[in-house]
Amino acid sequence: MPTSVDRDELQRLVAEQNAQVVEVLPASDYEKEHITGAINIPLKELDERAPRELERERPVVVYCNDHQ
């Protein structure tokens, strides 16, 4: 299970550990609005694409719209 983080911790992970921020919503949602600097890997494609597109040694932070 991923560890939950809040907005302050996310900013710290990016600033201090060069975290990779990943929006897991469909591409259409990402195009409408996303966190600046985030990349898009929809949840359905995560298992296939993450090993190819993300660096294992860097932290990964995933997000969607909200906690609903």
Add this chain to the structure above:
Amino acid sequence: MGFAQVYDYVAGKRDWGSYGLPHEGTSVPKLLAGDVAHRDVPTCMLDDDLGKVRARVRAAGWDTCIVVNDQRVVLGRLGRRALASDSQEAVEQAMTPGPSTVRPSIGADALLEQIRDRNLTSFLVTTPDGRLVGLALRSDLE
């Protein structure tokens, strides 16, 4: 996936945007309330001396002062009338409590519409937890 450090930002992008943090996309307005809010609007606290607050606000060229607590959470607003009078009442008595606010992620056009609908000259911009971002002026938006 084999990644050692995986985190979930559970509050998501709605939380991020509502705090005025950088976000982009085709549905994000070019200009946001957080961009136009004057962050140098004067502030005071409940136990400040009203006479000194008046002098400070006038000297800075403003006609309003936002009453905040030590976390910068907005409690009220001193308007023109409160700042123009020579009353010696406390800030808490002189202020208008609980002013309406908008989030920094609202578009400037939508903000101007709200300002016009309410026939206001300005609107407070705060984070969802009530912390002051700044004051958006109608004159800047028209």
